Amino acid sequence: MATQLKNLSDFSHTTVPTGTGFKFGIVVAEWNAAITGSLYEGALNTLKAHGVSDDHILSVTVPGSFELTVGAELLLSKQPELDGVICLGCVIQGETRHFDFICDAVAQGLTNVGIKHSKPVIFGVLTTDNQEQALDRSGGKHGNKGDEAAITALKMAELAASL
Numbered sequence: 001m002a003t004q005l006k007n008l009s010d011f012s013h014t015t016v017p018t019g020t021g022f023k024f025g026i027v028v029a030e031w032n033a034a035i036t037g038s039l040y041e042g043a044l045n046t047l048k049a050h051g052v053s054d055d056h057i058l059s060v061t062v063p064g065s066f067e068l069t070v071g072a073e074l075l076l077s078k079q080p081e082l083d084g085v086i087c088l089g090c091v092i093q094g095e096t097r098h099f100d101f102i103c104d105a106v107a108q109g110l111t112n113v114g115i116k117h118s119k120p121v122i123f124g125v126l127t128t129d130n131q132e133q134a135l136d137r138s139g140g141k142h143g144n145k146g147d148e149a150a151i152t153a154l155k156m157a158e159l160a161a162s163l
């Protein structure tokens with residue numbers, strides 16, 4: 001039972017665990033589909049590169065980022081064998097306060113779903129000022145946040161399995 005952590009300086013790049021045997025859901029928002037499609041490609045390829053088999057990945061779409069919460073809830077309640085869910089969306093700041101409402105609701109909603117099921121529910125949602133910032137983070141100069149979401153899912157699923 002006793003486990004000791006290593007030095008804090010070792011934590012920044014812990015190895016990514018193998019995904020063999022794990023099952024993941026991916027929920028993708030259709031709004032800003034060119035961006036969320038790239039996030040999805042990154043997440044999917046990263047899961048597979050770390051050993052998650054095709055038939056252990058269940059992908060669904062929802063209309064917009066606001067619906068990611070119910071999408072994740074539906075997956076975890078109807079497919080309880082899933083080890084976690086990766087939620088991918090892109091909310092771009094507009095002229096109204098819509099942005100704030102959607103971002104706040106999704107962040108809180110996904111947190112609640114994860115706590116309810118005691119499973120990782122990953123916030124892979126870009127919240128940007130404009131399209132360029134979103135492109136930079138979905139396979140552009142700042143990498144692909146879909147990859148990062150998948151790595152986070154693998155690490156958290158491994159943590160859950162280890163306890």
Ligand code: DLZ
Pocket residue numbers: 029031032063064065066067089090091092093094098102
């Ligand atoms: C309505 C809306 C707006 C204005 N902007 C975005 C956005 O940038 N990204 C996104 O994923 N979804 C957006 N939506 C749609 C909402 O997420 C949601 O689908 C609708 O409000 C219906 O609940």
